[in-house]
Amino acid sequence: MALDGVKEAIRVSKPYKMVSRDFKEEDTAVEFEGVTIGGGDLAVMAGPCAVESLEQCLETARAVKAAGAHFFRGGAYKPRTSPYSFQGLEEKGLEILNAVREETGLLIVTEAIDHESLALVEQVADIVQIGARNMQNFSLLKRAGRSPKPILLKRGMSATIEELLMAAEYITSEGNQRIILCERGVRTFADHSRNTLDLSAVPAVQAVSHLPIIVDPSHAAGRREQVLPLARAAVGVGADGLMVEVHCDPTSALSDGPQSLYPAQFEQLMCEVTKLAALVSKVSS
Ligand code: PEP
Ligand code: MN
Numbered sequence: 001m002a003l004d005g006v007k008e009a010i011r012v013s014k015p016y017k018m019v020s021r022d023f024k025e026e027d028t029a030v031e032f033e034g035v036t037i038g039g040g041d042l043a044v045m046a047g048p049c050a051v052e053s054l055e056q057c058l059e060t061a062r063a064v065k066a067a068g069a070h071f072f073r074g075g076a077y078k079p080r081t082s083p084y085s086f087q088g089l090e091e092k093g094l095e096i097l098n099a100v101r102e103e104t105g106l107l108i109v110t111e112a113i114d115h116e117s118l119a120l121v122e123q124v125a126d127i128v129q130i131g132a133r134n135m136q137n138f139s140l141l142k143r144a145g146r147s148p149k150p151i152l153l154k155r156g157m158s159a160t161i162e163e164l165l166m167a168a169e170y171i172t173s174e175g176n177q178r179i180i181l182c183e184r185g186v187r188t189f190a191d192h193s194r195n196t197l198d199l200s201a202v203p204a205v206q207a208v209s210h211l212p213i214i215v216d217p218s219h220a221a222g223r224r225e226q227v228l229p230l231a232r233a234a235v236g237v238g239a240d241g242l243m244v245e246v247h248c249d250p251t252s253a254l255s256d257g258p259q260s261l262y263p264a265q266f267e268q269l270m271c272e273v274t275k276l277a278a279l280v281s282k283v284s285s
Pocket of ligand 1: 075
């Protein structure tokens with residue numbers, strides 16, 4: 001049945017609409033200088049959990065760049081579980097990230113934890129990260145939807161795929177279509193790792209959404225010896241990229257030292273995942 005002025009009607013039965021494949025069949029690719037996320041490249045983001053000092057960041061950034069990373073990650077605002085843990089260098093941390101980009105040319109991904117920090121982070125970051133603990137901070141998601149910068153949305157530690165996609169829908173419904181999802185492990189009864197990396201989330205998301213999805217094996221594992229095997233598996237399952245914590249001196253890290261790779265371990269990881277990525281064809285719709 002045709003209605004005047006209606007060219008096409010798309011039936012969308014899911015609670016998320018614009019992020020679904022019913023709405024847009026082809027994969028979304030978020031483009032940056034030198035790398036595209038969701039376009040077939042394997043985008044790699046690497047760096048410390050937290051920005052601690054200019055020296056720590058520069059030393060780590062030079063190492064991850066030499067190994068082939070595209071983005072430098074590091075939090076200037078840290079959403080810590082304990083109020084007594086290191087909370088981040090805040091604005092000073094953003095200045096350090098700026099200096100890292102200037103010196104290394106690496107793109108910057110860093111987290112915003114509230115409206116106030118988002119306003120500052122979006123001036124510096126190439127990608128604004130919204131962390132697992134804020135995945136359902138709907139007011140922050142709406143604000144991110146009005147940001148000119150792409151958003152990296154991490155899955156909440158007990159969120160379903162549908163909840164993750166509805167969180168992404170909050171962002172896109174405000175106008176921002178440049179969203180990258182991230183699987184970072186969910187909480188289970190397992191005590192051999194910090195979280196349980198839910199690799200089936202990658203094909204599950206790809207089946208129903210056109211958004212790119214990357215994997216963070218570091219926050220899933222919680223211990224560095226599991227990061228390389230999980231990174232290999234993430235590439236095998238078809239992830240569009242990886243986020244990996246790397247620190248120039250993990251034993252002195254102010255946060256997440258036990259899961260941070262030494263630069264040499266990251267170099268090894270890059271060698272392996274680059275080879276694997278060439279063998280894997282991306283699942284599409
Ligand atoms: C992070 O990437 O620094 C972080 C805090 O991760 P998550 O939100 O996944 O815990
Ligand atoms: Mn961390």
